[in-house]
Amino acid sequence: MQPTPPExxxxxxxxxxxxxxxxxxxxxAPSAALAQRAPAPPAPTFRWxxxxxxxxxxxTHIDFxxxxxxxxxxxxxxxxxxxxxxxxxxxRRIGVEGEIRNIVEFQIERELIxxxxxxxxxxxxxxxxxxxxxxxxxxxxxxxxxxxTSSTNLDFIHRSLAASYLAPGRDIGVQVHGRVAKxxxxxxxxxxxxxxxxxxxxxxxxxxxxxTLAGRVRVEPFRHSKSxxxxxxxxxxxxxxxVAEGFxxxxxxxxxxxxFFRPDYPVSGRRQRMGIEAQWRPGPFSVKSEWMRxxxxxxxxxxxxxxxxxxxxxxxxxxxxxAVTGERKSSGxxxxxxxxxxxxxxxVEVAARVERLExxxxxxxxxxxxSPRADVIxxxxxxxxxxxxxxxxxxxxxxxxxIIRESIDNPALGPLPSQKSFWSRIIRLQLSI
Amino acid sequence: MRRRLLRTILAAVLAALPLxxxxxxxxxxxxxxxxxxxxxxxxxxxxxxxxxxxxxxxYYPADLVxxxxxxRNIGMRSRGAGSRNGVKLGLRLDFDRYTTDQRxxxxxxxxxxxxxxxxxxxxxxxxxxxxxxxxxxxxxxSFTRLFINNEYQGVYAIVxxxxxxxxxxxxxxxxxxxxxxxxxxPFRGEDLGTIAAYKPLFEPRNHExxxxxxxxxxxxxxxxEAATSDATTRERIERFLDVGAFVTLVAVENFLAxxxxxxxxxxxxxxxxxRSVGSTRHRLLPWDKDNTFLQIDFPILxxxxxxxxxxxxxxxxxxxxxxxxxxxxxxxxxxxEDWLLNEITRSTALVxxxxxxDTRKFATNEEFDAGVDYMKAFAAAxxxxxxxxxxxxx
Numbered sequence: 072m073q074p075t076p077p078e079x080x081x082x083x084x085x086x087x088x089x090x091x092x093x094x095x096x097x098x099x100a101p102s103a104a105l106a107q108r109a110p111a112p113p114a115p116t117f118r119w120x121x122x123x124x125x126x127x128x129x130x131t132h133i134d135f136x137x138x139x140x141x142x143x144x145x146x147x148x149x150x151x152x153x154x155x156x157x158x159x160x161x162x163r164r165i166g167v168e169g170e171i172r173n174i175v176e177f178q179i180e181r182e183l184i185x186x187x188x189x190x191x192x193x194x195x196x197x198x199x200x201x202x203x204x205x206x207x208x209x210x211x212x213x214x215x216x217x218x219x220t221s222s223t224n225l226d227f228i229h230r231s232l233a234a235s236y237l238a239p240g241r242d243i244g245v246q247v248h249g250r251v252a253k254x255x256x257x258x259x260x261x262x263x264x265x266x267x268x269x270x271x272x273x274x275x276x277x278x279x280x281x282x283t284l285a286g287r288v289r290v291e292p293f294r295h296s297k298s299x300x301x302x303x304x305x306x307x308x309x310x311x312x313x314v315a316e317g318f319x320x321x322x323x324x325x326x327x328x329x330x331f332f333r334p335d336y337p338v339s340g341r342r343q344r345m346g347i348e349a350q351w352r353p354g355p356f357s358v359k360s361e362w363m364r365x366x367x368x369x370x371x372x373x374x375x376x377x378x379x380x381x382x383x384x385x386x387x388x389x390x391x392x393x394a395v396t397g398e399r400k401s402s403g404x405x406x407x408x409x410x411x412x413x414x415x416x417x418x419v420e421v422a423a424r425v426e427r428l429e430x431x432x433x434x435x436x437x438x439x440x441x442s443p444r445a446d447v448i449x450x451x452x453x454x455x456x457x458x459x460x461x462x463x464x465x466x467x468x469x470x471x472x473x474i475i476r477e478s479i480d481n482p483a484l485g486p487l488p489s490q491k492s493f494w495s496r497i498i499r500l501q502l503s504i
Numbered sequence: 505m506r507r508r509l510l511r512t513i514l515a516a517v518l519a520a521l522p523l524x525x526x527x528x529x530x531x532x533x534x535x536x537x538x539x540x541x542x543x544x545x546x547x548x549x550x551x552x553x554x555x556x557x558x559x560x561x562x563y564y565p566a567d568l569v570x571x572x573x574x575x576r577n578i579g580m581r582s583r584g585a586g587s588r589n590g591v592k593l594g595l596r597l598d599f600d601r602y603t604t605d606q607r608x609x610x611x612x613x614x615x616x617x618x619x620x621x622x623x624x625x626x627x628x629x630x631x632x633x634x635x636x637x638x639x640x641x642x643x644x645x646s647f648t649r650l651f652i653n654n655e656y657q658g659v660y661a662i663v664x665x666x667x668x669x670x671x672x673x674x675x676x677x678x679x680x681x682x683x684x685x686x687x688x689x690p691f692r693g694e695d696l697g698t699i700a701a702y703k704p705l706f707e708p709r710n711h712e713x714x715x716x717x718x719x720x721x722x723x724x725x726x727x728x729e730a731a732t733s734d735a736t737t738r739e740r741i742e743r744f745l746d747v748g749a750f751v752t753l754v755a756v757e758n759f760l761a762x763x764x765x766x767x768x769x770x771x772x773x774x775x776x777x778x779r780s781v782g783s784t785r786h787r788l789l790p791w792d793k794d795n796t797f798l799q800i801d802f803p804i805l806x807x808x809x810x811x812x813x814x815x816x817x818x819x820x821x822x823x824x825x826x827x828x829x830x831x832x833x834x835x836x837x838x839x840x841e842d843w844l845l846n847e848i849t850r851s852t853a854l855v856x857x858x859x860x861x862d863t864r865k866f867a868t869n870e871e872f873d874a875g876v877d878y879m880k881a882f883a884a885a886x887x888x889x890x891x892x893x894x895x896x897x898x
Binding site: 372373374375376437438439440441442443444445446 | 545550565
């Protein structure tokens with residue numbers, strides 16, 4: 072999570088407040104009308120199942136959520152911040168979420184670590200009609216399966232590089248989404264202020280996408296089948312935005328956040344993302360894969376004021392998991408069948424992922440150059456293999472371990488210039504309420 | 505995988521195709537018999553910035569077009585001291601700034617001298633040619649018509665950069681320590697005391713990461729030894745300076761009536777310093793000769809006493825004789841078959857039309873013609889003046 076400049080942060084907060092207020096009023100209006108006709112609501116009751124919750128009768132509740140995690144990291148390569156490298160309080164988040172009369176749902180989540188862009192999901196979703204729901208506020212753009220998977224439910228400690236650095240992440244916007252065709256097809260289409268937090272850096276001179284249109288369609292073609300094929304899902308997604316002339320914020324970083332590609336090449340024009348995703352979760356197994364590409368135009372940026380080849384940032388991954396203790400992957404492993412302290416040992420899952428993230432541009436026959444006006448840039452790529460194990464002790468506690476092997480195409484630009492490949496090890500303890 | 509294979513095959517096919525004629529050697533680039541044509545392509549926004557901020561040394565990316573050859577992604581920046589301006593840019597081109605090991609005709613960099621300080625536009629090139637004629641290593645130069653984004657910029661001198669390959673070509677080794685002298689304030693060879701005082705004056709052009717004591721220790725020693733006079737002065741200075749080469753350089757500069765060189769009007773200027781690895785002895789190399797040919801009757805002993813090095817060394821009979829003999833040799837080399845006059849005549853004829861079309865030059869066409877006439881007069885009269893002065897001294 073990167074800090075945001077104070078002025079930008081204030082501006083974002085105001086916009087966020089305005090959008091959420093407007094949608095909140097629209098969402099609450101029908102529920103208020105219903106309230107006038109309905110009998111007096113029952114008294115609030117407090118419950119603690121998975122997490123603390125206050126319930127106001129049927130369909131209305133507020134849940135309190137918190138998540139804390141701690142990482143222990145070791146790497147052959149230097150870490151971006153050595154003094155927090157070995158032992159790192161990775162996340163401290165609190166939030167509330169809930170529903171109002173099963174018509175409106177909302178979520179507010181905040182990061183507690185200072186110096187970061189604290190607000191995470193802050194949205195209201197009007198969901199009266201399954202085929203056409205409206206969500207407004209700050210939330211993740213509809214792009215990338217991995218990026219849109221909650222960090223609580225990730226198969227690995229870190230998301231894939233492509234999802235972390237190419238997918239947009241969160242931004243302020245409004246989106247229509249729903250399920251149609253007997254819930255076989257899900258769609259999301261939204262307009263956002265920018266093209267997401269992942270496209271930004273701490274450097275305010277770096278440019279990012281302006282108003283962004285984003286869409287995603289997912290199909291479960293065998294949803295109504297009796298076979299395990301019903302768990303198969305395929306999706307495509309896109310985003311489009313204009314980027315003002317300047318050095319882009321998209322960058323290449325290793326799993327532990329060290330730069331291997333610094334995009335000191337100006338861009339100008341359209342930024343377009345394209346993504347394809349697929350997952351299949353038969354029983355205790357799962358296979359997931361994504362491919363995504365971001366193309367940044369470089370209009371009128373050559374030494375002759377003509378267009379340069381776009382900078383292409385491309386990534387993919389293939390991953391698989393196996394719940395050794397037999398839980399169904401599609402149901403989630405976060406509620407183990409035999410939790411620890413209740414006669415069991417929790418749920419255990421093993422996972423493996425192969426992935427790649429690369430940056431390039433240009434045409435044949437030219438020598439790559441670091442010139443900001445080079446048609447063929449000095450690109451770079453990172454290929455990563457991750458082997459992991461996840462231990463869900465009970466519904467609140469999770470321990471993850473990952474062994475990571477990274478290979479940088481051009482190690483001179485990476486964290487360990489003398490070495491093409493290096494190992495990293497991470498263990499994470501996560502408490503989710 | 506398939507795409508990579510396709511790329512490899514296509515790259516191999518492209519590499520096998522015959523290339524159009526291109527400058528293969530530096531000799532072609534510095535061929536002084538031709539008026540070359542050089543084209544630079546730079547993004548129009550970068551060009552605006554370069555002109556507006558000509559006092560900065562910021563590099564901008566550009567392409568160089570030389571005949572059918574195009575050198576892509578070179579670095580280009582404003583350069584010069586008194587000649588630096590935003591109208592007729594003085595330029596330095598670095599071919600490997602953005603592309604590792606890229607060369608143009610075997611060169612890693614070039615200087616494009618805008619010639620704005622010389623109405624005749626030929627002083628710089630003729631002076632360097634004369635240094636080479638009398639055996640003093642000096643950069644090679646030629647003339648070019650320069651176009652930036654297809655707009656004519658005027659006549660420029662293409663100047664060989666003093667860098668390790670130059671030293672290798674002229675002195676037979678290229679791994680020593682090379683420094684560019686920067687004029688900060690009048691410096692006439694005084695002992696400045698600390699090593700730190702020499703750092704702003706002598707910029708290392710290689711071995712940049714060596715310790716200051718390694719880089720500047722021997723330079724400080726040179727000027728410290730020149731500051732005192734006793735029976736061991738000659739021996740002490742010789743440990744740190746090639747005194748013969750120094751006296752020869754000073755004499756040739758005097759013959760050329762150089763007003764801004766080793767014995768310049770404002771102290772030392774326009775020079776490089778070279779020192780072999782494992783040695784403490786330095787050698788001075790001439791640079792930027794726009795201010796030569798100042799006046800025909802430039803006194804032959806001008807400012808010899810101003811500089812600590814020349815003052816100390818020319819007190820020795822043999823070195824004074826070397827100085828006077830070199831002046832004599834210069835006068836005869838210039839007059840021999842009218843070499844200097846012919847060189848000036850040929851050079852001015854080569855650039856005349858292009859110079860008249862050069863609307864960015866600081867001189868008018870009338871001043872150009874007058875400058876040429878003066879240069880020819882200098883060529884005819886300077887050898888006579890020097891020989892007469894020598895005769896009067898002896």
